[in-house]
Amino acid sequence: MRLYLFEHCSICFRVRMAAALKRLHLQETVVLEDDSATMMDLVGKRVIPIMVRDDGVPMLESMDMVAHIESIGDPVLTGPQRPEITAWADSVVPKSVPLTWPRYPLLGLPEFGTVAARDHYLVRKREKLGDFVELRAKTREQIDALMPDLEQLDRLIESPMAVNGKLSLDDIRVLPLLRSAAVVKGLSFPNKVRDYFETMMNRIGYQPLPAI
Numbered sequence: 001m002r003l004y005l006f007e008h009c010s011i012c013f014r015v016r017m018a019a020a021l022k023r024l025h026l027q028e029t030v031v032l033e034d035d036s037a038t039m040m041d042l043v044g045k046r047v048i049p050i051m052v053r054d055d056g057v058p059m060l061e062s063m064d065m066v067a068h069i070e071s072i073g074d075p076v077l078t079g080p081q082r083p084e085i086t087a088w089a090d091s092v093v094p095k096s097v098p099l100t101w102p103r104y105p106l107l108g109l110p111e112f113g114t115v116a117a118r119d120h121y122l123v124r125k126r127e128k129l130g131d132f133v134e135l136r137a138k139t140r141e142q143i144d145a146l147m148p149d150l151e152q153l154d155r156l157i158e159s160p161m162a163v164n165g166k167l168s169l170d171d172i173r174v175l176p177l178l179r180s181a182a183v184v185k186g187l188s189f190p191n192k193v194r195d196y197f198e199t200m201m202n203r204i205g206y207q208p209l210p211a212i
Contacts, residue, residue, distance in 0.1 A: 002027040010176035012049040020204035034120035079166030102132035154190035160199035
């Protein structure tokens with residue numbers, strides 16, 4: 001299987017995480033941010049991630065990719081799911097985006113490997129969020145807005161090894177969002193969130209992205 005991805009993409013990381021938990025080899029291709037042609041050639045539209053299965057069939061939805069990976073061999077995501085975790089994940093995204101999006105192009109990631117690719121990202125995201133310099137200047141305010149959500153998650157986590165005590169799709173929802181949030185220098189996770197993040201990242205063999 002081959003996964004076309006952006007290194008900073010939390011949705012892409014869901015798929016990478018699922019494969020790592022299964023100890024399955026996933027061929028990865030990082031696409032330049034402005035390389036819409038590759039995406040169009042594969043699936044007819046600009047979208048990331050794209051996973052091409054071993055039978056050559058491309059897949060578009062990250063959770064469908066996770067389900068396909070989980071169907072190979074013995075399942076590992078067998079634990080319970082809780083609606084409050086899904087609700088948490090849905091609520092935290094709009095608060096984390098103003099913190100994370102303006103930082104990604106500063107991290108030296110391969111999807112921004114050309115000036116054109118970086119500029120393409122900046123133009124697209126600024127249209128949605130506004131000026132990135134101004135947003136980074138509001139970091140403290142944005143962190144303060146996000147902390148209640150992280151403290152809520154701290155109360156919800158049952159084990160450093162799995163958010164619900166046993167690996168489940170809830171871990172696939174939570175860990176990639178924490179990986180994104182961890183790029184914000186000065187953001188400190190509450191104790192149980194930090195232990196969960198560090199334990200899970202070590203378990204799947206990934207290093208956090210740089211913090212800036």
